[in-house]
Every structure is written in C-alpha cells, then in structure tokens.
Amino acid sequence: MRPTSRSFKANARGALLDPGLQKALARAKDGFIGRRRDAVAALPEFESLRATARDIKQHTLEHLDTYLLRFEAAVQAAGGQVHWARDAGEANRIVVDICRRAGAEHIIKGKSMVGEEIAVNPALEREGFDVVETDLGEYIIQLAKEPPSHIIAPAVHKSRSDVAALFSEHHGAGSESASSDEPEVLLNEARRVLRDRFMAGDAGITGANFLVAETGSIVLVTNEGNGDLSSTLPRTHIVLAGIEKVVPTLEDATTILRVLARSATGQTLTSYTTFVTGARRAADPDGPQAFHVVLVDGGRSDMLAGEFRDMLRCIRCGACLNHCPVYGAVGGHAYGWVYPGPMGSVLTPLMVGLGEAQALPNASSLCGRCESVCPMMIPLPRMLRALRERANREHHVSWIQRSALRAWGAIAHRPALYRVFASAGARAIAALGRRGGRLPGSGPWTDYRALPRPEGRTFMAEARTRLGNRLR
C-alpha cells in the first residue's frame, strides 16, 4: 500500500469532522482501556513480568542472527522450510512461488500485520490467486477495500450498519444483512460464508506472534479460531513473520504471552494460543503437508544497528494506540500506512522513509502514556524525539522551521541573551493577556481558551529581586 502519511494533517482534519468515526473511536477507547486496566490490576506481578519480558527480547535481539539460525534448523528438523526476504518485493515473490508450486488457487488468510506491510494480498491477486481474509475485522475491511485502522481491531472504525451494508452488497440477494444490522446476525452470516471458503482453501497464510528458536514453532495468538482453521485445513501453510519475532525458548514465549493478551484485549490468554511446529507428521490424520516460514527483514536490520533497536521489542499488542490521545482523536487511517498510533509513528518513518512520513513523529504531544502502558517498556517518546531531530538534520522539515529552531537554539545556548528575550516575551504576553486574552494571528486557539496572564516578569528576574545578593 502506498503511504499517505505526507497528508497526515489533511487526513486528521477529515477524521475530526467525521461523526461516525468519532463515535467508533470513543467506544473502542473506553473498552480497550478499561479491559486492560482490570486485567493488569488482577495480576500483582504485572510490572515485574514486563521487566522480564523486556529483558527476554533485549537478549534475543543481541543474538538475533544466532537465534534465527537455530529457529531455521529447528523448522527444517520438523519438516518445514524457511525462506528469507530482504524486502516486500522479495517476500511476495516467495509467497507467489510457493502458492504456484503447490497448485493453489484459493488462499485463506489469517490476520498478519507483516502481510499488510508487504501488501501480500494485491501481490497474489495480480498473479490470479483468489485471496480471502478470514479474521472478521480483516474480512470487513477487505470487502471495503480499506487498510486496517487498528493493529488488533482492523475494522474498529466501522459501525454495524456499515458492516451490514458491505455484507448485503457482497453476500448476494437474500442475505440476512440486507434487513438487519444486529451483530449476531452479521457474525453468523460471516461465519457461514467464510466456512465455505475455509473448506475450499488450498493454501493458508498466517502471521506469527512469536517464533521459538528452541523448537522451530510459530505461535498464533487469536480469539476467533480463523488462524487455526487457516493453519489446519489447507494442504500448505505459509507463515509471514518479521525477523524480530523470534524468542529463544518456550518459557520465554510463555512469559511474553502473559503481558501480551492483558495489554491487547485484557484477557489472561486469548481463546486460542497455538504452537505450530512443522508439517503434518506421518501418523497425523490432518494438518498441512507443507509448512513454510517467510522471514521478512523490511528495514528491521537497520533498526537493530542504531538508536531504534528497542522498537524491535514491539509485540503488536495495540496498547499504545488505545492509550494515545492523538490516535483516539484521529483514528488509524490518518497515519496513512499500516501501523498507526505511537508505534506506527516510529515504525512508518523507519520502514517507508522519513521523507514520506516526517509528519508522524510530530503527531504526538509526548505525554508518555504509550511508554507507561507498553508491555515491552519501549521508550516511544524518546524515539519520536529522535526522529524529529533526524528529520531536522536531514532537512525533511521546511527551511522556515529549521531556521526558527536554529534561532531558538542560538538563544537558548546563551543565558544572557535568553534572559533578554524571555523578559521581553513575558512582558508582551502579559500585555496581550490584559487586553482580553486573545492572541492575534493564533487562529481559533485563543477563541476557546484564554491566553495565560503572566505577571510580566520572568522567574529569573523575580528571583533576583527576592533573593538579592544571595543569588550570584
């Protein structure tokens, strides 16, 4: 998908004026925040588990190549194959090639954010394959031809009547969704329609929440069961995973699972947590005969090298989105690519380029809620600041902004000069404040809130008066 992150401001303005979206966002936010809070409150060990989870992932990243090789060997020992892809194009060619060799025609998909990242569906459709998303949210947005607006609730921006309209359009005459938008009716209709697609699937594509180096297992964390049907019924199972998904052992995966579900949906464990290890065994009565894992780099090895390594700890739980005041106001589509919210504002510039997504690191008040709820303790505000600095350094921001920042820097570095400007500023604001609290040229900003009215003196000047000689 082509990023539209450049037009973040216009996207955001549109989102703020969309009453349906605002209603959906408010509903989702309350649900997610409350469920996580209750789940965390019920587990006194949560904070110490976060620290353990962070340490596990940090250790893994420090030995990433060794663990990936161990994972590869273990997959092969279990009868599977591992493929390596430097970028989206390579990953899609591998997937197309596997499907073609398998003689597949119909492909069923479980939710995969890497799949969104590399845009695997259009790549397969261009080659003539029939691809259907089976996660209910993903299925809804596939019908709507939209990208996901949340990493764990892709259709969170759709209302039940939107869903009913999509279903009755695509499910043909006589579908119940034509006359009802009850969630139960819609769910049953989707279950019935997708059940036929499951049975006809030749190849199943899923993501992976973890790759376990010890055993070569891939871990699927879901609630609907669609990921399990996609990895059980077809002849071929293809797993898409970023190279950062590996963890050393089953014990390590288990600890991170404890913070994942609680942070994402407020569950202690999702309905289905599945460890898939290789292909069907000789005596097995079901399961795919072929098992492929496609490891995707897509900018991750670059992140490993520098100040953004911590971002590779991300387990895609969505907690930072749910707690972000900016995401809560504008929703996921405004961010213009597949990863929204604070994690997306870090990942998108690193994956599609800062020139394309320079607006995103600025779409944050740096309030720090994201870091405080992140189960992997990722310092998101620090990384957003680092990206702002980089954008300035690499001239992705306008000449006027850079000049202003340079001027500010020059003043802030010289205390005497700074005091002159600060006291002039304080006097000016005090004068404006006395004149009714409107700031000329600030647009609607001071229409709805009064300009602060400082006393007209700076802190330094006040201190000098009060402390006199005691202040050097």
Next chain:
Amino acid sequence: MSDARAAILERIARALGDGRDTAAPAARTDNPPRHPRPELGDGTLLGVFVERLRASGASAVSTSESAAGAAVAAYLREAGVPLGDVPAASDPYLTRLQWPDELVLANRAPGPTEPAAVTGAYAAVAETGTLVLASGATHRTALNFLPDHHVVVLDCSRIVGHMEEVWELWRRERGPLPRALNFVTGPSRTADIEQTIQLGAHGPRRLHVVLVLAAEAPAHTA
C-alpha cells in the same frame, strides 16, 4: 533466495558488532530459563482451574470416570445434537471410558457444519483455565475448531499450575513438539463488530468440559 539469507545475516552481524558471548544462545535453548510465574492464589489446582475455565466462557461439569460417557451424552442431548455419529478423537483415554449405547463416537474428520465433536486433552493449565490439545495420530486438530459444540473430557490429574509445567511435562513424556499444540481458553470469540464481544466467530460456539475426578474423590456437580 540464499542471497537474501546471507545478506540479512550479514546485516544483522554488522549491526550487532563483535565481542558477543556466542555461547549464550545455545546455553539458553539447551537449558531454558526459569522465569517468575504468577501466584495462583488460594484453593486447589482443580478449584482455580474450574473458576478460570468458567470465567473464559466455557461450561463444566464434574463426574467420576464411570459416569463420564453418560455426562457427555447428557450435554449433547441437551444441546440438541444427534447422538448417532459424533466425530471424536480416538485416544486411549477416551476409548476406554464407558459410553452409552445411543452415543456413537466416530473416528472421522468433522464436516463444515458439524454440530459437535468430543476430544480428550493432553493437559490443562489452572493459571488461565486453559485446555491443552495436541495433534497426533489419535487427535485431529480440526475437531477443536470446526464443530459448534466442543466437548472435552478432561482427566483432572492432568491439571498443572502454569503453562511452563506443560513444557516440562511434554519434554519429559514426549520429546519434540507435535505439529499443533492448541491452548484453548473458552469458546471462539470476536469483538470486531462495534467492540461487542460475541461467541462463536469461526471456532466452537460452546466449549464444555467434563471434569473426570480421581476415582477416590466423590462425584458432584461442580
């Protein structure tokens, strides 16, 4: 794409630099670390398990080994499932139970609109109220996901405290992992339509557990 493999590994090695403890990963995978596990609180493993199983949206009934088959039949009858041909796992634990004549368990794949299936479980985890279902010669994975009602007959001596104990148990009893190890916690669910939690998205709409208590324990309805 061996080019890609070499290139990615090379980039990672360059990013990580020299001077790493190269023995650490093998030491860890050979001897997995013991991380802190949450306290389970008061009560027996069975008590904690049943409480959390119910909280996950599953139903449960406890019974003796001799009455387990009848308990399965009673649940299916109540649910309106025809008893003449119910797909089931063929593991020895299930097959040696006494089954009422009217309930015919079939060792076959479930169909796309299968009303019900009956399986055993490898183990269960008290911490989360979770059933552990392992694929293998006697257990088709599709039984866990296709039917509307999934009935699991659980030997309660297989309940452990935490997921880590399942790994310890499996390594000791079986060795390499099966193709699929499903940790199932309640019925299938979704909140994708207006954040309304609904059961029975793609997997079973109902999960029912028949808890088989040890022979000496008195049977009662849990």
